[in-house]
Amino acid sequence: xxxxxxxxxxxxxxxxxxxxxxxxxxxxxxxxxxxxxxxxxxxxxxxxxxxxxxxxxxxxxxxxxxxxxxxxxxxxxxxxxxxxxxxxxxxxxxxxxxxxxxxxxxxxxxxxxxxxxxxxxxxxxxxxxxxxxxxxxxxxxxxxxxxxxxxxxxxxxxxxxxxxxxxxxxxxxxxxxxxxxxxxxxxxxxxxxxxx
Numbered sequence: 480x481x482x483x484x485x486x487x488x489x490x491x492x493x494x495x496x497x498x499x500x501x502x503x504x505x506x507x508x509x510x511x512x513x514x515x516x517x518x519x520x521x522x523x524x525x526x527x528x529x530x531x532x533x534x535x536x537x538x539x540x541x542x543x544x545x546x547x548x549x550x551x552x553x554x555x556x557x558x559x560x561x562x563x564x565x566x567x568x569x570x571x572x573x574x575x576x577x578x579x580x581x582x583x584x585x586x587x588x589x590x591x592x593x594x595x596x597x598x599x600x601x602x603x604x605x606x607x608x609x610x611x612x613x614x615x616x617x618x619x620x621x622x623x624x625x626x627x628x629x630x631x632x633x634x635x636x637x638x639x640x641x642x643x644x645x646x647x648x649x650x651x652x653x654x655x656x657x658x659x660x661x662x663x664x665x666x667x668x669x670x671x672x673x674x675x
Contacts, residue, residue, distance in 0.1 A: 482534035485587060499500040504601045505592040507622065513585040514619045514665055515631060518674040534652065537633050539618050541587040546610055547571035548618055550670070551652075552638050555640060563655045570616040570635070572598065602658040614639075615667075628673045634658075635668040 494615040496616040519602055521531035528541040538550040554566045581587045591610065592599050602667040606627055615636025621627035637647045637655060647655035647668060654671075657664040 480651070492558055501581070502592075504608070505599060508599055508601070509589045509592055510587060511608055511622050512588045514624055515573055516584045518624060518630065522584065524675065528581075528587060530584060532631065532633070532670070533593075533674070534670075536652075537670055539631075539633075541581075541584050543581065543587075545571050545573045546587075546591065546618075548616070550633060554651040554653065555645055557651065558646050559644040560640060561644040570612045570614075572610075572612045583608065602660070605632070607632065615665075624675055629671040630674040632669055634672040636655070637666050637668045640668070 485498050488671060516530065519530055520533070521529075521535075523529040523531070527543075530539040530541070532538065538549045540547045540549065547569055549567045552560075552568050554587065555568070556564075574591055576590070581590055588599075588610075600609050600611060601607070601622075602609055602619060606622045607629070608622060609617045609619040611617050615634075615637075615638070617634045619629075619632040619634060621630045624630055634654075640650075641647055647653075647666075650668065652670055654669045655671055658667045658669070
């Protein structure tokens with residue numbers, strides 16, 4: 480019995496290592512994100528990583544405690560939003576094993592893959608990796624910059640905005656579309672950028 484326990488203890492780390500090496504999506508998502516960062520003009524480190532989209536108004540934020548996107552609120556008010564007045568809206572998700580220092584946005588995503596693997600996915604219809612921010616919101620990035628004209632995509636669940644009076648087809652800078660998923664088509668608000 481002791482021999483079996485010892486064998487199990489020897490084999491288990493090897494199995495876990497093999498599984499992590501077989502995580503092609505997680506591993507390649509980090510590589511692809513590194514390429515995205517290299518292609519962005521505005522990457523600011525002020526204790527928190529801010530990756531600003533080419534419009535200067537839409538930002539991916541990577542912090543040791545959370546990942547979020549912020550975006551200009553005015554187009555939503557112009558399209559009928561009747562909620563509280565704000566300059567920006569924020570969609571945020573906390574991450575595990577917080578308060579660790581990371582020296583690059585790529586390392587931050589590597590940390591998320593390691594500690595919150597369930598929120599990193601692959602969207603085959605657009606050939607994108609993504610971080611799920613919850614409630615139908617996410618940030619996506621191209622697997623291959625050279626073959627994709629939507630290198631980064633900010634994705635919002637339109638339902639809360641529609642419920643607040645917004646005409647989803649009238650939001651300047653955003654596209655209201657049906658997006659194919661493994662579970663059928665879903666309505667999304669998209670803001671996408673070609674970085675090359």
